[in-house]
Amino acid sequence: MDAIFIPVASMVGASLDQVKLISCLLISYPLGSLFIRIPSSQPGLKHIFNLTVTLVYLLPVLNMYSALLQLLGSVIGTYMIAANVRGPRMPWIVFVFLMGHLLVNHIIRAIYHPGYDFGITAPQMVLTMKLSTFAWNVWDGRRPVADLDKWQSEKRVTKYPSLLEFLGFSFYFPGFLVGPYLEYSTYMSLIDESIYKSTGAHQNITSTKSGRNVPDGRKRVAYRKMAFGLAWLGVFVVLGGSYNFAVALQPWFATRSLLYRIAYFHICGVVERSKYYALWILTEGAGDMSGLGFTGYSPTGQSLWQGATNVNVLMIEFAPNFKVLLDSWNTKTNVWLRECVYKRVTPKGKKPGFRSSMTTFVTSAVWHGIAGGYYLTFLLGGFMSSISRLSRANIRPLLLPPPGAPPSKLKRAYDIAGIIITVICMDYIAAPFMLLSVRNSLAAWRALDWYGLWIIFGGLAFFYAGFPSDGGRDGEEAIAFASSSACWCYAINWHSVSDTRRCGD
Known part of the structure; x- marks a missing residue:
């Protein structure tokens, strides 16, 4: 089918794989x-x-014949392990099986196929989240309900699926290629349409003109998301060749003023992120069209479709702090790391600590790949996370007005400064993830006069050299940053001049 897509790729100036994926x-x-x-x-x-x-999609369109065999191997392997291993080690066996397979393909891709735009690792990353979550859901279904938290109780699997059910779940088409993933219980509620049984005030509004149980409004939301996704795709196609993080490696860039370089680099960051906005918003809309995203009704009776949402553009581009930014990008991967790694390595009755955080960091790193730029981003983002938390804990409370009073000018200035610092540090921290190599990453940072390091380590010195602070690093925030790294998950899988990913607070 390449003959169909090659003329389109030539016309829009995109790669063949990118045109096929879209x-x-x-x-x-x-x-x-x-x-x-x-x-x-x-x-x-x-x-x-x-x-x-x-x-x-995989065979005649993307020509991923050998990849299909590998992906099918992960699916069948998970199905057999989860069915036949009855003890508490079962989810970890599945986890190691899936992550090990993914890591091998990351290494092979980095060594032998670094120039491919779209390969096996993109859908395999999504499948790894989906299948490892399924294993934990099965294990939760074998445990007493009293031992489970709210999420575990809602997602537990008590009836083991048939092979056809499991294949349908694993290969659910709207989210298979780039995500977001979904849990087995959510998938089955879509199949039997129990997902549309709202518990809200308007739960009786579930019969459409066609007589089916699907609420009205699905197409309205889906096509609106398609329009937004295509608009962001247009931004990337038109501007991506000129505005990307690789511009910092060009000789002319270092000759401009620092303020100009920071502003220009931020424009590059917006354009870089536009590709991911396009991908995720398009797949969200496709999920809504299949009926996946229904989450109930508004007070006015309008149907809501937020269940497939994976990104909040406004909360990323105007995030008041990195915590908000983290919560707004690749939220499904955030859930996976929190529910299937962070909580699971914490002993029962214990508070998550260093081991839980580090295991989550390592998982996120391995899940992404082996490029050195990833680890520069993780490391610097971890420091930025600490700075943001310390600022929220120690400076923000001093500026809050008394109850009922309007915000002071200082509080408004603090909020504006928070947005500016968040977005420019987001670009600085994200650059290595896009440039991939350590050498290019350090060269880009040097071309920016190391402004991100000055902000981050200057902030650390400020707090730890005498300003009162609560010290330490909150465990939930640690997982937030680790999951934030997932926003760049497709940098190695759909990489042209450079790719983007969100940094953490």
Whole structure:
């Protein structure tokens, strides 16, 4: 099918793999509309539909024949392990099996296929989250309910799926290529349409004009997301060649004033991120079209479709601090790291500590790949996380007005400064993740006069050289930064001049 996509790639100036990927996401919209029309009384047909569409994407469109065999191996391997290993080590066996396979492919890709735009590691990263979560959900289904927290109770699997059900879940087409992943219980609620049984005030508004149980408003939301996704894609296609983090490596860049370089670099950051906004918003809309994203009704009775949301653009580009930024990007990966790593390595009855945080950091790093730039981003982002937390804990309370009083000028100035510092540090910390090599990353930082290091380590010196602070690093914030690194997960999988990812607070 390359003959169909090559002229399009030449016309828009994009790579063949990029055109194929976007085409798959767009085709998922009408296919999602077909999927949701399959009656809930025919669950097997729904599973087969998912499997068939994904196979079409992988084989005739993306030509990923050997990759399919590997992905299928991960799926069948997980299915067999989770079914036959009954003890508490089962989820960890699945986890090591999946992460080990992923790491091997990261290494092979980095050594032998560094120039490919889209390869096995992109869908494999999504599948690793999905299958390892399934293993934990199965284990939770074998444990007493009293031992589970709210998320574990809601997602637990008490009835082991048939092979067809599991294949349909694993190859659910709207989110297979770039995510977001979904839990097995969520998938099955989509299949039997129990996902539409709202508990809100308007729970009786669940019958559409067609007589099905799918709430109205799905297409409105999905097509709006498609329009936003295509708009962001247009930003990247038009500006991506000129505005990218690699500009810091060009001789002319260092000759401009520092303020100009910081402003220009931030524009590059917005353009870099636009590709990820496009990918995730498009796949969110495709998920909504298939019926996945329903989350209830507003007070006015309008249906809400936020269940597939994976990114909040405004809260990233205007984040008042890194904590908000982290919570707004790649939220599903955040959930995976928190629920399937951070909490699971913490002994029962104990508070998460250093071991939990470091295990999560290592997991996030291995999940991403082996490029040195990733680890520069993780390291510097960890320091930035600490600075932000210390600032919120020690400076912000001094500026808060009395209850009922309007914010003071100092508080408004603090908020504005928080946004500015967050966004320029986000660009600085993200650059190594896009440039990949340590040499290019350090060269880019040097071209920016190391401003990010001055801000971060100057802040550390300020707090630890005498300013009263609560010290330490909160465990939940540690996991937040580790999960934030996931926002750059496709840097190694869909990499042109440079790629973006979000940094953490």
